[in-house]
Amino acid sequence: MGAPTESKRSMWLWILQRVSGAALIVLLLIHMVVLHYMDPHAAIAVAEVKIRLQGLTFMVINNLLLGFVIFHAFNGVRNVVYDYTSDPRKRAAVSAVLVIMAIFLFAFAVWAFLPFMMG
Amino acid sequence: MLKQSGFGYYVRKIARTWKETGTLAHIVHRVTGILLVVYLGVHIYVVTQASLNGEGYESILEMFRDPLFAAGELIMIMGGLVHGLNGIRLTLFDMGIGLKHQKAMFWAFMVIAVAVWFAGLAIVWPVIGGG
Numbered sequence: 635m636g637a638p639t640e641s642k643r644s645m646w647l648w649i650l651q652r653v654s655g656a657a658l659i660v661l662l663l664i665h666m667v668v669l670h671y672m673d674p675h676a677a678i679a680v681a682e683v684k685i686r687l688q689g690l691t692f693m694v695i696n697n698l699l700l701g702f703v704i705f706h707a708f709n710g711v712r713n714v715v716y717d718y719t720s721d722p723r724k725r726a727a728v729s730a731v732l733v734i735m736a737i738f739l740f741a742f743a744v745w746a747f748l749p750f751m752m753g
Numbered sequence: 754m755l756k757q758s759g760f761g762y763y764v765r766k767i768a769r770t771w772k773e774t775g776t777l778a779h780i781v782h783r784v785t786g787i788l789l790v791v792y793l794g795v796h797i798y799v800v801t802q803a804s805l806n807g808e809g810y811e812s813i814l815e816m817f818r819d820p821l822f823a824a825g826e827l828i829m830i831m832g833g834l835v836h837g838l839n840g841i842r843l844t845l846f847d848m849g850i851g852l853k854h855q856k857a858m859f860w861a862f863m864v865i866a867v868a869v870w871f872a873g874l875a876i877v878w879p880v881i882g883g884g
Contacts, residue, residue, distance in 0.1 A: 655837075658837070659841065662837070672878065703793060739797060
């Protein structure tokens, strides 16, 4: 077998869009309740962001949230673009740019928070 | 003959059917999705400043106390709720659940979105309303 066909790849991306969407419902609920609704008066100061990222539970939750939300967002943009053009070359070019942007954004956010996560 | 795909076809199809609940749901999902992507980029930039540039981060937080930003954030929460709940609706349809009640489910989920939004607003109101 060679590289996955376009339709097979699209089917997997479609399933992953559903899976990541379902995960985001749970993860974003935790994100919003813990950060904003449990104590709405608490300012989200630097020190607090730091403390929150050091616990293993939140480190896992936050990085999962980051990964799922970036996948869901960029694959969503891909779906939008695919509705607007059927030219295979344009589609491939846009997909490549989106993959690079998504990986860069994920790597940037993890890199930026590494000092916090490592204490 | 007109092409059955591409930008022109998409726009014509939307223009022809926008009054139908299904198309309306599609437009709402797309517009909120694009807004959320833009918000995600800004949000990741702002939050990473807490680690990369503490003083810059605090000054951004100061800017967010402006009522205009509070209003913007409330709009984004509504966007997230609408997108998430409509996403649940679409996923249910993919699993074969509720296909006969697509329109009713859209409006029911939008009512839930508004109710949850007001509940959230009630919690944060003392902070954004009272300072």
